[in-house]
Amino acid sequence: MxxxxxxxxxxxxxxxxxxxxxxxxxxxxxxxxxxxxxxxxxxxxxxxxxxxxxxxxxxxxxxxxxxxxxxxxxxxxxxxxxxxxxxxxxxxxxxxxxxxxxxxxxxxxxxxTGKMLEGEKEFLGRGVSYCATCDAMLYRGKKVAVIGYSKREEAEAEFLAEVVDKLYYFPMYKNEPQLSENIEIVREVPKKIFGTDLVEGLQTNKGEWIVDGIFVLRExxxxxxxxxxxxxxxxxxxxxxxxxxxxxxxxxxxxxxxxxxxxxxxxxxxxxxxxxxxxxxxxxxxxxxx
Amino acid sequence: MxxxxxxxxxxxxxxxxxxxxxxxxxxxxxxxxxxxxxxxxxxxxxxxxxxxxxxxxxxxxxxxxxxxxxxxxxxxxxxxxxxxxxxxxxxxxxxxxxxxxxxxxxxxxxxxTGKMLEGEKEFLGRGVSYCATCDAMLYRGKKVAVIGYSKREEAEAEFLAEVVDKLYYFPMYKNEPQLSENIEIVREVPKKIFGTDLVEGLQTNKGEWIVDGIFVLRExxxxxxxxxxxxxxxxxxxxxxxxxxxxxxxxxxxxxxxxxxxxxxxxxxxxxxxxxxxxxxxxxxxxxxx
Missing domain, CATH: 3.50.50.60 (FAD/NAD(P)-binding domain)
Known part of the structure; x- marks a missing residue:
């Protein structure tokens, strides 16, 4: 190498x-x-x-x-x-x-800038990932949430969407995301990642989303x-x-x-x-x- | 003030x-x-x-x-x-x-850059000065040496020359100094400042110059x-x-x-x-x- x-x-x-x-x-x-x-x-x-x-x-x-x-x-x-x-x-x-x-x-x-989400550190490597390219294959056919802190993360979400069964995209910025139709854009504020051994879901200011994996994509x-x-x-x-x-x-x-x-x-x-x-x-x- | x-x-x-x-x-x-x-x-x-x-x-x-x-x-x-x-x-x-x-x-x-001259620190305030404007009057009617490390020091030398009896200018740079005729340009390398209580002279690579004051003008x-x-x-x-x-x-x-x-x-x-x-x-x- x-x-x-x-x-x-x-x-x-x-x-x-x-x-x-x-x-x-x-x-x-x-x-x-x-x-x-x-x-x-x-x-x-x-x-x-x-x-x-x-x-x-x-x-x-x-x-x-x-x-x-x-x-x-x-x-x-x-x-x-x-x-x-x-x-x-x-x-x-x-x-x-x-x-x-x-x-x-x-x-x-x-x-x-900005704090980590509650549960983010705890579930890192057990359902929480920072790298779509690295970990996409682990979620083949599963449900995932992507929390995107900038418009740049949309490309990562598109890539993931090709592999997973369902992708919920939580934009953390004002601009309207430009994403394929199979990606569901959710305008809610993530509050907490929950689960037992592995991630089971994401709690927001409005409710709970049951997912197997959560990609937190920050700059x-x-x-x-x-x-x-x-x-x-x-x-x-x-x-x-x-x-x-x-x-x-x-x-x-x-x-x-x-x-x-x-x-x-x-x-x-x-x-x-x-x-x-x-x-x-x-x-x-x-x-x-x- | x-x-x-x-x-x-x-x-x-x-x-x-x-x-x-x-x-x-x-x-x-x-x-x-x-x-x-x-x-x-x-x-x-x-x-x-x-x-x-x-x-x-x-x-x-x-x-x-x-x-x-x-x-x-x-x-x-x-x-x-x-x-x-x-x-x-x-x-x-x-x-x-x-x-x-x-x-x-x-x-x-x-x-x-460059070392201090031998005797420079010892005789500072006792014949060695860094500031022509400040100390010129102390040398009215006397003999002084000015060691100029850049062309900018020539203006200081000109000012001093109006006050002192005799001024020897030692340029430490290659360009030819542009100085009044009453200033004597000396192309020798200063080696040591000597004296007893006060400065008595400057020793160079070629000889000794008997002076009352030595102005060391560096950037x-x-x-x-x-x-x-x-x-x-x-x-x-x-x-x-x-x-x-x-x-x-x-x-x-x-x-x-x-x-x-x-x-x-x-x-x-x-x-x-x-x-x-x-x-x-x-x-x-x-x-x-x-």
Missing amino acids: ERYDIAIIGTGPAGLSAAITATVRNKKVLLLGPANLSEKVQKAHLIQNYLGLPEISGEGLVKAYQRHLEAMNISVTDARVNAIYSMGSYFGIQASGEIYEADTVILATGVV SISPEQLLGGVELDGVHVKVNLKMETSISGCYACGDITGMPYQYIKAAGQGNVAALSAVEYLAKNKEKKVE | ERYDIAIIGTGPAGLSAAITATVRNKKVLLLGPANLSEKVQKAHLIQNYLGLPEISGEGLVKAYQRHLEAMNISVTDARVNAIYSMGSYFGIQASGEIYEADTVILATGVV SISPEQLLGGVELDGVHVKVNLKMETSISGCYACGDITGMPYQYIKAAGQGNVAALSAVEYLAKNKEKKVE
Whole structure:
């Protein structure tokens, strides 16, 4: 299997900054995340304090980012990372059904806003899933609920609908979902996932939906779900000034590391994370040569 | 005397980023440093990893910075900061002969490259000076040496030459100095400052120059000279992730905080330093109200 030097998870300012600096340093980079980049940046009305780009719209900033990626020939692997496993000397990354390998990992997935649903953590892997591509086959011919936190999740729902018997889609956004007729759109607010050993249903503000599986599809998943064992500071990943996490070879940058949530700060931290990863790779290479 | 909320020392990416974020947050900002911004950035040939501005020249980046300052109506006070004094609840800033006051200070002066001269620290204040504007009158009718680390120092030398009896100018750069005829340009390498109680002369690689005062004019002065008592980590100012230094109300950002020396990182840290200062000001205001 192809082994990357640096896998970067996230295509917001932090991840992109890490990717361009790692590329300047001639590293083999895998950049995983939404190919249309950060929805959060895209939606920003006016950004006043991104030094060098005065009074830019979120849309304008995303375009500037895209031009930068094109200028440096960096491509985004459009995938949702479900889990990362530390294998000792390298990392395994499970993303949209594929497994990737990299010597180092940079976490730049942003911060999870909003609380977890009641029962979500408890039933994870026992009926609750974050990845339609990974787990669809487990629900062949069954009933599932999909809770979609952004319009992007509709493609995942369509894919799932081809496999399952019945799909209820709970949009957590205002825009009207554009979905096939066999998908039932439910405008209710999910409150609780219930069951005994396995998931048995979803309770909303209006009633109960009996299902076998519940897909919770958010733009970001929480860092502890992403990479088990990484030390946290509240909901954030704990880092030092070099953007090192508690796991050797794993770095974090941007909103995932804590407040303030600022684009230029995220870009700055991405740069530092990439250079720390480059330094780590050089040291490990020395070790191997010795 | 006018009291500023935040005094920012330095007009490189870190200082400018701090200034624009502090301005967005409606703070009264004093931005001190060279009005033509960072010479280091200006001279950069090609910058590949300033996210959002692909393949930009140093000159282009400085122009983008200037446009940003203009768009936000931020002005630079063109001055060389000689010393900062912590006065307990505020800071006094001595710059080009003026004294300014501010509730908080952000150090963004970059890193001092090159070692101090032998004897420089020992004779500081006893014949060694970093500020022509401040100390010129002490050398009226005397002989002085000026060691200029950049072309910008020539204006300082001209000013000094009007006051002193004889001025020897030691350029530490390649370009030919453009100076009045009464200034003697000496192409020798300063090695050591000598004297007993006071400075008596400058030893170079070729001989000795008997002078009463030696002005060492670098773009940056070392942080411990700038603000006595601030905790260092080697040649850098020690900071945490909030860019707090060991002195309450004083923040640092950019190259002064350590490697890597990167523009986008400096800009990111400047943003964080400004927001930490804003938070500090809000807390102190609460205290005063209580």
